[in-house]
Amino acid sequence: MAAEMVLSDSAAWGSQELTNAAAAVAKAAAVGKEGGKGPAAAPRAAQGAMVVVVGAGPAGLLAAHFLARHHGCRVEVYDRRGHPGPIPIRPGDEDDDDRAFALAMNVRGGGAVAAAGLDPAAFTSVPGTHMCEVRDTVLARGDGLPRVGGGRGSAITIAFDQPRVVGSRQAFVRALLHQVEQQQAAAAAAAGGSAKGGSVAFHWGQPFVSADLAARTATFEKGEVGATFSVEYDLLVAADGYWSRVRRAAERQAADLCVTTSPPNHQYKVVRGLRPVPHLRLGPAAGQSGYGSLFMVTEAKAGVRAAGGGPPGSFFMSQPSEEAGVTAVLSMVHARWQGLEGGTAAAYRELLRVGYPSLPDSWAEEMAAQLAVRPLYDTGMQVHASQLHAPGVVLLGDAGHAVSPATSNGMNSALEDALVLSQALEACGGDLAALPERYTAARLEDAHALQWMDRAMSALVGRGGAAAALKASLVARVILSKATGGWVRPHALVLLKDGSLPYGEAARQVRRDAAVAKLVATGLGVALVAAWLKGKAH
Known part of the structure; x- marks a missing residue:
């Protein structure tokens, strides 16, 4: 039986995220009732199953913790980088490389962290995290x-x-890893040396090489150049970013998985x-x-x-x-x-x-x-996938639905992916074989909606009818929200950054508002033309 989910004491972080994720749970349950495509795979119980996570970024770490702590899986996490370093960060210890800029964790991402039983407040309260x-x-x-x-x-x-928590990507990784390792050590000590409710083991500096989806094996590179080894898995989690090697390996072997990337x-x-x-x-x-x-x-x-x-x-x-x-x-x-x-x-x-x-x-x-x-x-790259799974594989974060920084939701949506994955596994009774398709059913619509809004936000800097309608709807929402004391909700693009609106609902509001703005503009144009013609007639 899956371990009981423990919520953070911070209601501000947890409650909104669990509300946002309720729709995903309903979708996942519906797939179980209606049935999926193709023959059903033989059930695979999550308790004690082997899960391989590729990528120890925020999504990979949180997914590993959910699967081990709440579903009893044996999780092995592989990352091509070395260990990110301890908390607190020592004076003079560079906490990041030149590539990673500051990220902001909103209520969406923080709620997913809280739902996993970790404490998002500790990201800033523990000295030496370099976050605020x-x-x-x-x-x-x-x-x-x-x-x-x-x-x-x-x-x-x-x-x-x-409030939002701000820090570098590496700082978030360190803070998450610190808490995951602490909880794993505490669970192992309580169980007399082995965490019976599941475990997480980390393998640093071991990049993913390939996978055989039919045989359920993944191959990694050892520290020595050219030396490789293979591990068997019951579930393979791709959390290795925009350039995901796992996704590309899955594409070659799964006809239903079609991925396009934007430059x-x-x-x-x-x-x-x-x-x-x-x-x-x-x-x-x-x-x-x-x-x-x-x-x-x-x-x-x-x-x-x-x-x-x-x-x-x-x-x-x-x-x-x-x-x-x-x-x-x-x-x-x-x-x-x-x-x-x-x-x-x-x-x-x-x-x-x-x-x-x-x-x-x-x-x-x-x-x-x-x-x-x-x-x-x-x-500013995007990854658009036809589905977020392949046989025995799930795609999390940028590996499945990368977006530009304009949305302020790249990391937040990746953290939410881990929560939705856990909820989908709960909805299918802990059956890992049913999980990949169930996860896609629960998450794909929101993932595509976020990408649509990412493109819409890029349109704000453009000109023409679509950009003008979007800008007009944004201004109108801001004015009406202030005039009515909040009775009219702020624009979805504003709520999107706060993390207080599901992606699918936000996209529908943006489309409706833009359509109304176009109709109003068209009506005003017709009225002005009619008035001009009437004046000419006189």
Whole structure:
């Protein structure tokens, strides 16, 4: 029997996520009543079964914990990287690489963590995690940030309904791993040396090579170059990201699994360790508790003109901890980087001077120096899968439905995947053989809805009828929500970032609002034309 699910004491994290996931449970149960495609596989009990998880990121870690702690599986987690490091992070120990920018865990992701019996509050309360809670986002242009001496600038502050936890991807991995290992050790000690309710074992620095879905075996590479070994499994969990090797192996062997990927639409560099400045409230004041803010700084019009036009660049800034300092991620379309890559710090100083003149003067030299040498990485890729499973395989997170950072839901949806997977297994009576198809039935609609909204959010920077209708509906919702004291809900794209609305419902609201905006615009246009013709007739 599956172990009882233990909820965090933090109701703010847990309750909304369990509400959002209720629809997924109903879908999963319905598949069991209606039957699936093809002959039913022989039942495989989850209790004591071997589960292989590829990828020890947030989705893989949380799925491993759910399957071991709540369903009694023996879970083996493999990752091509080395151990991410301990908590607390030691002084001078780099807590991330240049590639990973700050992530924000909202109520959706935090609720999934709480539902697993882990404590999302510990991500910020345990010293040395290099994470913090934020209550709002500050939106500003590069020439509109608050200035030294009290100049307020033209920044706009948008408050969150619930706080979000901000930190680097690696910091989230460390914090999750820390709690999973602690609970595993406690369970093993209570059972006299073996966790009878399931176990999790980690294998670092051992990349996935291939899988034989018919034989239920996965092959990995040992530390020695060219040396490999194979393991048998009852369930294979692909949580190895956008470039997922497991997904590609499954595609070659499962005719029903069809995957399309979109190329990256932006590239970014990460600047780290900037000294906090008092007039930009990115984090609590030194030695004080409280909340920080996220800053989204869009390139000033002068910078865009100097570049010859095109979409503006942007900085995403956060302060995970006082020790880590401020992290700033510069994102631009590919064409903007072409003249800068391989250049000197002087070229980046000019970019900052023209496009972001209100950034603190004390940061300019350090930012330019780091930008000149930091690696450049792609972002904005999408993975669109026809289903989220193959025989004996499930796809979690970016392996099955990658989205751009615009939605603020990449990691949050991946964490929710782990919760939905656990609920789907519960719904099919702990039968691992039925789980893959049940998981797709429970999750695919929401995954596709999130990707549709990701494309819709990209359309906000465009022009034309679709973009205009979307912008009009967004503005109308904001005005009506304030005018009615919240009786009219905020726009779905706003609720999406807060994590308080299921993806499918959010997509339906966006479509309805855009359609209404088009009808209103068409009606006004017809009325104006009729009035003009009437005036001409007189």
